[in-house]
Amino acid sequence: MQQTGLSELLGSVLASHELELDAVEVAPAGRRRVVRVIVDGDGPGGHGPDLDQIAEATRAISLALDESDVMGEQPYTLEVSSRGVSRPLARPAHYRRNIGRLVALTLVDGGQTTGRITASDDDTVSIESGGNTEVHRLDQVKRAVIQVEMNRRGAPDADTTADEDDDFLDPESGDDDFGPGDTERG
The missing domain is CATH 2.30.30.100 (SH3 type barrels.)
Structure with missing residues (x-):
């Protein structure tokens, strides 16, 4: 495998889809290799690529790799994704x-x-x-x-008790009001 040739090929394919090559990693996985391609770009909203762009780019990358000898003869699995939130901001x-x-x-x-x-x-x-x-x-x-921000909207109010939220039905008694120590039977 030619790492420089791989990066050049990926960069060219991604540029035609208005995306940028952020990182590429080739790792052994048994008898195969995993080719992880991390892409970036402005995307339609200016905040990164959307799923449609990544899907189109993935198909184009797969085709380009199949037509090229840059990966050699050993089989590989292709993974293409955006940067995600866990990768540090660098540029x-x-x-x-x-x-x-x-x-x-x-x-x-x-x-x-x-x-x-x-x-x-x-x-x-x-x-x-x-x-x-x-x-x-x-x-x-x-x-x-x-930093990932968790939206707590839609969480139950602190005043809501378990009895108000439980929709369990005791099939033997017809009682839907489970109390402490009660278990669901079935």
Whole structure:
């Protein structure tokens, strides 16, 4: 396998789909190899590629690899995905595509801050934290990772008791009001 040739081929195919090659990894998996291709791009909303773009790019990559000798004779499995939220932000475009999201920054001087990305350009990122806006030079950011925010909307109110939410029916007694120590039978 030719790593340079693989990266060039993938970059060319992805560019025709308005995507960028973020990373490629080839790992052994028994008698096969797994080719993991991580893609990025602005996508239709400017915040990264959508599933349709990735699906189209996957088909094109598969076809290009089949027509090329860059992978050699050993069989492989192709996996194509977007960057996801777990990969650190590394380029100015990564910050721009995540405007509005919560990010944790570790700075070169050891400082840390968490806040919402409000703006970004080629040299700086603006973070709103606690009503204040901090501007950080990207070359002073050691690590930046998007924080996953769990939406608790739709969770039961704290005042709701288990009896109000239980829809269990005791098939033997017809009693749907299970109490402590009761078990479901069946």
